[in-house]
Amino acid sequence: MKHTASVIGYHTTRYGELWNKSLYELLAEAYSGAIADAHTEHGSVDAIFLGNMLGGVLDGSLLLEAHLAEGIRSHIPMYRVEAACASGGLAFQMATEYLSAHPHHTVVVVGGEKMTDVSGGEISRALATAAAPKEQRVGLTFPGVYALIAQSYLHAYGYDERHLASISVKNHAHGALNERAHFQRAITIDEVLESQYVAYPLKVLDSSPISDGASAVVLTGNATRIRTAQAAVSVLSSETATDTISLAQRERIDTLQATVCAAEKAFQTAGISRKEIDVMEVHDCFSIAEILALEDLGFWKKGEGGARALQMETARDAGNNLIVNTSGGLKAAGHPVGGTGIKQIGEIYLQLTGRAGKRQVARHAKGLAHNVGGSGGVAVVTLLGIS
Amino acid sequence: MKHTASVIGYHTTRYGELWNKSLYELLAEAYSGAIADAHTEHGSVDAIFLGNMLGGVLDGSLLLEAHLAEGIRSHIPMYRVEAACASGGLAFQMATEYLSAHPHHTVVVVGGEKMTDVSGGEISRALATAAAPKEQRVGLTFPGVYALIAQSYLHAYGYDERHLASISVKNHAHGALNERAHFQRAITIDEVLESQYVAYPLKVLDSSPISDGASAVVLTGNATRIRTAQAAVSVLSSETATDTISLAQRERIDTLQATVCAAEKAFQTAGISRKEIDVMEVHDCFSIAEILALEDLGFWKKGEGGARALQMETARDAGNNLIVNTSGGLKAAGHPVGGTGIKQIGEIYLQLTGRAGKRQVARHAKGLAHNVGGSGGVAVVTLLGIS
Secondary structure (H helix, E strand, O other), rough: OOOOEEEEEEEOOOOOOOOOOOHEEEEEHHHHHHHOOOOOOOHHEEEEEEOOOHHHHHOOOHHHHHHHHHHHHHOOOOEEEOEEEEEEHHHHHHHHHHHHEEEEEEEEEEEEEEEOOOHHHHHHHHHOOOOHHHHOOOOOOOHHHHHHHHHHHHHHOOOOHHHHHHHHHHHHHHHHOOOOOOOOOOHHHHHHHHHOOEEEEEEHHEEEOOOOEEEEEEEEEEEEHHHHHOOOEEEEEEEEEOOOOOHHHHHOOOOHHHHHOOOHHHHHHOOHHHHOOOEEEOOOOOOOHHHHHHHHHHOOOOHHHHHHHHOOOHHHHHHHEEOOOOOOOOOHHHHOOOHHHHHHHHHHHHHHEEEEEEHHOOOOOOEEEEEOOOOOOOOEEEEEEOO | OOOOOOOEEEEEEOOOOOOOOOOHHHHHHHHHHHHHOOOOOOHHOOOEEEOOOOOHHHHOOOOHHHHHHHHHHOOEEEEEEOOOEEEHHHHHHHHHHHHHHHHOOOOHHHHHHHHOOOOOOHHEEEEEEEOHHHHHOOOOHHHHHHHHHHHHHHHHHHOOOOHHHHHHHHHHHHHOOOOOOOOOOOOHHHHHHHHHEEOEEEEEEEEEOOOOOEEEEEEEHHHHHHHOOOOEEEEEEEEEEEEOOOHHHHOOOOOOOHHHHHHHHHHHHOOOOHOOOOOOEEEOOOOHHHHHHHOOOOOOOOOOOOHHHOOOOOOOOHHHOOOOOOOOOOHOOOOOOOHHHHHHHHHHHHHOOOOOOOHOOOOEEEEEEEEEEOOOEEEEEEEEOOO
């Protein structure tokens, strides 16, 4: 039986090209900020969960937990979780499992990445380590994998590149309101269409950037801490599922089965319906990914997504009930991979507690965060609601 | 409240230079072997915990869970844990936390490493990623870190290199009885003393080798599975603690405070005394490390270790109650880092269930496994007992 935990604090660093800060400094900044936001002292943290993908590959930093322990000066349990771009979300999901075993504990989930200090070629190779070996060997990069998915999807349902571009336009409009976002400016459909191809049909402006940054949340099962927090949000459920990493092994490549499974479990566990969700952060590593996410999470029917994306139904100013990626998503807010899944949960936390500032949405009782690793090898879906 | 889980199956590949097998093949072999040993079918596995340190750095393999999912064809949760040389032990510890939330589930904990395909320089740099950045920058390698610890210890208590060498001699004698060990031959004190220095006072034969290999255990809270297993052992407790990674930040360098803390918690949780332990696997990455382990785990007083090591008190044939590293330890059985912590638990499982073959010990009611990450940045202590 899983017990209920609540998010009681959140902090994120600015996402972007942060050349003057190390990976450890970013993690420490997010950690301390979240503790302060939760009105908690460091001494009451019982365990730390750490999401990071590339510290070992790019930065010569494995055993990051011990690097954190160095600054924190305590002997509490620390767990580093790696699940490629879902490292942050999975660290959070695992923390919810841990709190079932320790229902009165308070834990910090922190994740981040330092990606802009190396060349583009190096980062492409590093990110490709999360792809299937066979796909790596034939030279498929991550944009290449998602480009194949996009081609299949556009062809199957008769959509074109404008349908993809709409996602980026919406997310940049949202990101323009987020002072921690990597990109804080609006873009147009034409700008997306005129940007350079990365892997046909995906262009630079269909793609999330390479970012530095870190984010952290404080999660607790302690009733006193929940009551005395300035703002608390319950974790209604947090579930994860896996899938083959090779596209070739899948029944269809325009469905992320890990997302389908994780979402089904998450809604079942929480006992709520999709209609109750007001605000979501979904994994838009490329524009096509947000369209698939809305379908695979069960909000749109398979094949509808292109048309509904073009209508910008999920924009803040569309006047509809479901608003997606108010942070700017991975596209505009940035994508330091270990941080992303935690920032998504943090953004929902801010929205549900009415603390999202200029980008606050009007209806905010329940929210969803969706984080994907690789091209769908792992997915994590977390449902949150006002306590 | 933590519930009780039991180990019901174990398999390890041979440890050694396994040039004809990939990391994924080793993990899959250990996984399948453990499932078979537990008389379980793949379909009843509810989650997988994966310990691996260097897949991303050496092998271009991150998101290893999805590589496993590819072979296994299921959508179950999978978690990769990285804690340097404690990756396997911490994956197991985390699995016990998970089973508290899902007390009827059955999970597999699998870990391994593929280390012999790269040059010695490359592996030294890769392993050094788990050291403190300042220590890395001044050129301290892992043998260097433990050499400083050894020098301090020998000087403080008036011991010499023979005291260290005794550990290797004992563990090689044990390893000679283990058909899966990297090295299966006995060595003498003189051979250790005559081997080349790696970092004074540590020599080649004070040091665990670079190995390939993988190990897996099946862990369940399901009463029916425990009853129908051919052999089951209860997890009495499994605890982890962390510490600063820099030696310079520690009060004393001849004590691994993470081991002290994890052991205290583990004995307290299990409610048993150290006198009840019959057999232990401890983290002897270097000979000095086993001496410190026996002290820091609370079996020997600080400073006694050198003399007691020279007496080979913990050898199988010494006639004493406490026998240490029957597998051969990291020194003789080998040290594929992500596999080690799981092999330790598997060895205790074999001993407690009377299935350890030629190296079976006579008294085998309770055992302990002790896994360390970095130079003591993380430690995991697991206590096991006959169900």
